[in-house]
Amino acid sequence: MSSSNSPKVKVGVLGATGTVGQRFILQLSSHPNFELVALGASSASAGKRYIDAVAGRWKQVHPVPENVRDLVVQACEVDAFRQCGVVFSGLDSGPAGPVEEAFRAANLRVFSNAKNYRMDPLCPLIVPLVNTDHLDIIPHQRASLSPPIDQGYIVTNANCSTTGVVVVLKALENAFGPLDKVLVTTLQAISGGGYPGVSSMDIVDNVVPLISGEEGKIETETLKILGGLTSDKKAFDNHASGPLAVSAHCNRVPVIDGHLATVSVSFAKKPAPSPEEIVKALRAYRCEAQELGCHSAPEFAITVHDEPDRPQPRLDRDWQNGAGVNVGRIRECPVLDIKFVSLVNNVMLGAATSSVLNAEVALKKGYL
């Protein structure tokens, strides 16, 4: 169990020059529990100072932190990261699979934003405001490897658009019992596509009604996250509380950061709660990361807006440093039971903040 007097845990970042990696660096360069000591990137960057490796590619509104500028970038190989108590992975899905596996096999703890191990039956898929109890599969994950290991593991966080919705769904299920239908339409920001990512010719004065693979992620990840661990802590029950159908329409819109979603849901138990009851329940929702006093946890897991035209990406995405979810327009749905709007900061809670917060919880719970 950590305390404020504990020495900081040394951490590394894989994929450090990419979009997600840059966000990891901003969050970790002055973190109370973690000390950033190792940066990994492709062989093209290895051997360069970080400031040189990201020349022309650093696209953040904050400059490269002073204490990171001169760190020398390494290749994404185990040796350079053996000193790290945590390795954060912002790798693309191409390299993420073998690299993360190799790091785990070397007994390292990997907190990954990549999609590769999200649906793996041994790897927790954790949205830190929802299901940090899934960390408890870690002993089984370690034991199941061949050969077994005693310290390493892989923990993943969810797709950015899943994250923004599932926090609200969890709060609803906690208060009113299982949902049976969820229909989501997303309006997703361009930063979700990385850099250079979405061509300006595709998105200025336009929206694109397709984000390849995204709908499937929402439809499958949601069940794993909302579900529990089996009682032996060796498997995920994938929402055994009842069948839950999830349908997603995903769209790209010309917004820099912030994924908005319109959501309609129905509850297994009728009569469904009223909009007023839901507002109350969402405002009351708290999660383990908050109870444990984690550094990156938001004060409010869910902020419910009263104004009828909120949340909006530009105005609300940076509230609480993007660590919570914003909800508005809670009202009855003529087709399902209830409809509402949710917003998540896709580059914060939807990506790096989730990984960091998952690691903070792991630290508090003795998994580091």
Place this chain on the structure above:
Amino acid sequence: MSSSNSPKVKVGVLGATGTVGQRFILQLSSHPNFELVALGASSASAGKRYIDAVAGRWKQVHPVPENVRDLVVQACEVDAFRQCGVVFSGLDSGPAGPVEEAFRAANLRVFSNAKNYRMDPLCPLIVPLVNTDHLDIIPHQRASLSPPIDQGYIVTNANCSTTGVVVVLKALENAFGPLDKVLVTTLQAISGGGYPGVSSMDIVDNVVPLISGEEGKIETETLKILGGLTSDKKAFDNHASGPLAVSAHCNRVPVIDGHLATVSVSFAKKPAPSPEEIVKALRAYRCEAQELGCHSAPEFAITVHDEPDRPQPRLDRDWQNGAGVNVGRIRECPVLDIKFVSLVNNVMLGAATSSVLNAEVALKKGYL
């Protein structure tokens, strides 16, 4: 019944200086059946040449047509329009109510884009690719007035976002029987808000999850349009074929023209048709305006795109001069039966083109 040798019908435009009025003028300035002879606007514009009345407010990519520049704008009073066989109304909802009623009382035929009489039990609400048979309530409308009239009437067209969806719903019901659930999320263009309309501060790098009153319009207009006339042609049956629940989420996005919608539907009869059957049915759909050979009717009422990322507002809104509906991504929905994307050009078929096409059908059917 008109023929190509018939003299043109003289027509006027109310609200001629506004956004919708400007579109009417572009469509009517060189129309084979109509001759634009009278322009009405507020008292501030009355007495001015049109070119002067719209100075600083003409926001079209085409210049003011040569034969309209020097027309003198009138107040929106009956006397200046008595010569008109058709009066198109692009008035705002404020003045539209009393002005359109006065014009009808004076035995004039009004084709209105305003919302005021859309849900009136005597006034047809017509999407020209869907329910032009509703024109047949006109005799009853005339007879029901006090005193009755023998030539005038009010015909309305639908809200722009309703229009883009209901054409597809009609084609589905024609082929596969009644729908019972429709869940729509719109991504609507800024031109739908008129000029100056949406503040740039609200929409650059942003989306707004509220368009006041819009969701209710979609939820109610759809039933009237998809329904039929009673057999005595004195009332609308509002989708008597079965209960139909419609739910809409409406959003404003930074797109100039073109309302995109993601739509999930379920059919009353199971098993529901397959995506392939639906593609075929939508491509086969034809409407009365096409059969009658109306000038503004599109060749294809519905264009189904094969590319997985279409339709897109910027690329597809001007196809067929914006007179048809674009559909794509037809696939199974895990919550309802089928989901897809539709796109309508809100300033063309979603507004002026509908009114003009309704009048063309009325002409062909002897109602002018």
Place this chain on the structure above:
Amino acid sequence: MSSSNSPKVKVGVLGATGTVGQRFILQLSSHPNFELVALGASSASAGKRYIDAVAGRWKQVHPVPENVRDLVVQACEVDAFRQCGVVFSGLDSGPAGPVEEAFRAANLRVFSNAKNYRMDPLCPLIVPLVNTDHLDIIPHQRASLSPPIDQGYIVTNANCSTTGVVVVLKALENAFGPLDKVLVTTLQAISGGGYPGVSSMDIVDNVVPLISGEEGKIETETLKILGGLTSDKKAFDNHASGPLAVSAHCNRVPVIDGHLATVSVSFAKKPAPSPEEIVKALRAYRCEAQELGCHSAPEFAITVHDEPDRPQPRLDRDWQNGAGVNVGRIRECPVLDIKFVSLVNNVMLGAATSSVLNAEVALKKGYL
């Protein structure tokens, strides 16, 4: 002379519900020298709590500060502000003229962002990184009024686009002597137009090559700001060091915040300095607000970027909380001597920050 132990100066904000007023409130709600005690707005808002007065109009990414939410808005009349050691004015130019004059006549100190008194021969026009020495006309301003006053005055700050350029020009003149020609093209953000301000229909997928009155402001304000006070401190010399011709082209671009300018200059003395000498001079430039240790002064008055594609509005406008000027691409100009790009945060240094920083300097120099 203030010290960190001095009690805070009570301050008020006129035009508190508007765009500039909202920025004043964010800066003053937790200021080490100033305590925000009075808010003034139009009679429509007077008597309401601030949070209610700005309902639907608060367009900041930060919520209304807790300690301001419940302040009751007053009419812009003297009595409610008599307790204020400084009154900041974010009024529109319509009411600004008579209101600011009345406040000064009542012996109040007005720091105004409005244009009305900028070119007044008694009122300083101060860009806080340039010409805070112009405060020394205050005694003469007080004495020239009829009747004379002993405490009040009006101090103005410059137009937002002027501000971004004139800081650089001042640094150039300090290092290399008088300029004789300056040719500026601005690419100005939409927030400069206030709210609702620029219509989205005018600026999505577009630029507008006119900002009414803006070019004249740059062309005239620059001379007053770059010039000195006469030796008797009773007049401005308007760049008596030599004739200086300034020409501006002003454009509105679809950017939320941050005015970019491309600038070509020529020096009276030849040969002109090299780009390298200019980089060095700009980086070395310091101003009185920095020397006095003012709270809102940036660490770097001018940040010179080495990257060839910087500064950029989105990436650089919030550097140093928008209190400095960003410069890049310093190179030889084939027509004049030197050309470069500058960027100012128009809502920060270009507006509220200038007024606040001017007041901080006034405090340090004994004018409060």
Place this chain on the structure above:
Amino acid sequence: MSSSNSPKVKVGVLGATGTVGQRFILQLSSHPNFELVALGASSASAGKRYIDAVAGRWKQVHPVPENVRDLVVQACEVDAFRQCGVVFSGLDSGPAGPVEEAFRAANLRVFSNAKNYRMDPLCPLIVPLVNTDHLDIIPHQRASLSPPIDQGYIVTNANCSTTGVVVVLKALENAFGPLDKVLVTTLQAISGGGYPGVSSMDIVDNVVPLISGEEGKIETETLKILGGLTSDKKAFDNHASGPLAVSAHCNRVPVIDGHLATVSVSFAKKPAPSPEEIVKALRAYRCEAQELGCHSAPEFAITVHDEPDRPQPRLDRDWQNGAGVNVGRIRECPVLDIKFVSLVNNVMLGAATSSVLNAEVALKKGYL
């Protein structure tokens, strides 16, 4: 000399799948003088039907023309194009150099939009509204090759941003004698960067004050275009009428199509003409392409707008199908003599339209 009864000239397009190539295809698929028979692209596309080769890459608002869909794409090698009287090149600068040279060596006529041969002392650099007389260097170009050829040649058109400015400069010089200074700031559309080109992350809510290499092109191409041929028609005089200094600042803005430029100029001869004289001269300007009645020539080479806020890219770029130049805000410049705003459609007159129109003039003048 062609007549309307002449058989069409068979033409081909190199780089047919790219952004410029797509524009060539739209212009040539139904051209009165040219018949599109051959398409060339990279080896990855060679052998495919055009519709397949551009799948996912056709980004035009018009569908692929029916008569082009099934053309089989060839490699960019001479044999497949021997039947062509003209070969239009939309190649990137990488392949353009050797390919265009090989085609010319094979006695083919190449009209190229690439930059490679623009400044070649034997190749005309022609803006079709300006200097079509430069075609007369063709005999010398042919004779200078080794071995000499008797039919082939390379004719280039200018950089898109140069084009929009130089038409106006030419009209000014025709009317008022040589210019000696031109200072230009461009606000250039994203389509100028091709596809995928500019990342949306770089341009949403942003402008970028650098377009690599662009400023130099404007500064050098302008002299060649405004200059004449020497009397022996064997060289370009590069504005021998007097020294002309050109300075450019180039910026990328979030606009789909249409390059705006703010321009200040001074005339060699004083006093300079008044704004009124300039308006008159620009409106009177006519060029050879118009006199010859070329199909793609605009009715007005220069359209001068009276409205004070025009031209604007979105509203004016498609006027005359983008074949002319738009000018507005002609007024005195405090630093040089006169300043104004110009707009060119960069994908039309700024690219494909120039090449096509150059070929139309060549046809009329007997060079085909």
